[in-house]
Amino acid sequence: MNKQRLESAKLPPLKIGDLEIKVPIFQGGMGIGISMSSLASAVASCGGVGVISAAQIGFMEDDFQKHAMEANIRALKRNITDAIKKSADAGGAIGVNIMCAVSHYEDYVKASIEAGVHMIISGAGLPMGLPGICPGTATKLIPIVSSARATGLIIKTWLKRYNRLPDAVVFEGPEAGGHLGFKAEELESSQENFYQTIEEIKAEIQKGIESAKIETLKDSHEEASTAMPALAKDISIPLIVAGGIYTKEDIHKAMAHGADGVQMSTRFVTTEECDAHPNFKQAYIDSTKENIVIVQSPVGMPGRAVNNDFVKKTMAGRIPPKTCNGCITHCKPDTTPYCITLALINAAKGDVDNGLIFCGSNAYREDRIKTVKEIFDELTS
Ligand SMILES: Cc1cc2nc3c(=O)[nH]c(=O)nc-3n(C[C@H](O)[C@H](O)[C@H](O)COP(=O)(O)O)c2cc1C
Secondary structure (H helix, E strand, O other), rough: OHHHHHHOOOOOOOEEEEEOOOEEEEOOOOOOOOOOOOHEEEEEEOOOOOEEEOOOOOOOOOOOOHHHHHHHHHHHHHHHHHHHHHHEEEEEEEEEOOOEEEEOHHHHHHHEEEEEEEEEEEEEOOOHHHHHHOOOOOOOOEEOOOHHHHHHHHHHHHHHHHHOOOEEEEEEEEOEEEEOOOOOHHHHHHHHHHHHHHHHHHHHHHHHHHHHHHHHOOOOOOOOOOOHHHHOOOOOOOOEOOOOOHHHHHHHHHHOOOOEEEOOHHHOOOOOOOOOOOOHHHHHOOOOOHHEEEEEOOOOEEEEEEEEEEHHHHHHOOOOOOOOOOOOOOOEEEOOOOOOOHHHHHHHOHHHHHHHOHHHOOHHHHOOOOOHHHHHHHHHO
8 A cells, every 4th residue: 555545544453463453553551550450451442452561560559568579460460350351342452561671570471471461562671582481372472672673683583592473563762751762862863763764674574574484484394383473374573663653643654654553652641541640640731842851760771751850859969769679670779860660659659749750752742631532533533
């Protein structure tokens, strides 16, 4: 289909292996506590993919301070089960976002699969070892990348080590919220190349599919496993594009450049169903284009957030953490500029002056709270 026709066509459904997604819109995982079962099930009920963030998801459990890990695993499983149950009638798909940078990554992956999640979406680093944690799983494994190079590296590594391809790939560009996969000084040029990068990643995926087919021919005496759709004859790896996608026109434009679907997060924060505290949602509504800034996160990546009192305090000096539960592998409590977990939990609980309000570059555009259905109706009309 040519680009112009695609820009005005109805959004086509998306197939990820045996999963049929009616509307090719993923709601991106948002931690801490921003996308849990309420938002994810609402999105899945509208035909999209609802994604729960696993990041410190047990923060509201009574025993979180004492036993963070147990609380997180319990809350993660409960949120997945609830979201699947709530959206089952609509045939919704539920994913979980697990960042590579978290401690106990493997435990979160295994717990999500045990709870029956349909897909695992994983970024904040390259999830090179993900298929090795859950060999043969039917749960779809989806890496988040920020370049064609990273896409090629993941495909090659997964094929070589695990004989498995990603079931889809999410490309997250520099306009996204939360942690960004680009250096601060690369953000502008990477955004200029956003559509070109979509095309490059698409080509890299195609190259990966071709090499998988060659492998399949070589191994044709072996029966293809159903858990490894990568080895089936008709391989497809849909490309989901994220970062600054806000309107129906943005979706069609990304698709005209080769996206098979989109991932949107900022747009879904200002909804009734979003799990964030009302103060967090209000901070989006009150924000302006000028007070959305790039911050340096203790995770070692830049992030995008609302420039509130907390961000100003972190710029003025270090805020030493009082406690630490070792939630991020590379974080050093003795030198970290602040505790990211505490900052995100404060924001999620509504203490926005002492919290980090992650947001995408478009957060200033909404002026009222809507329902998820209103947004889907607008995006798919
Ligand atoms: C409040 C917020 C929290 C986020 N948290 C995470 C996260 O925990 N893990 C992750 O991989 N991405 C996270 N993201 C990124 C989103 O999943 C998504 O890919 C990105 O924001 C899409 O761009 P958009 O917000 O412009 O639609 C977060 C984004 C926001 C706005």
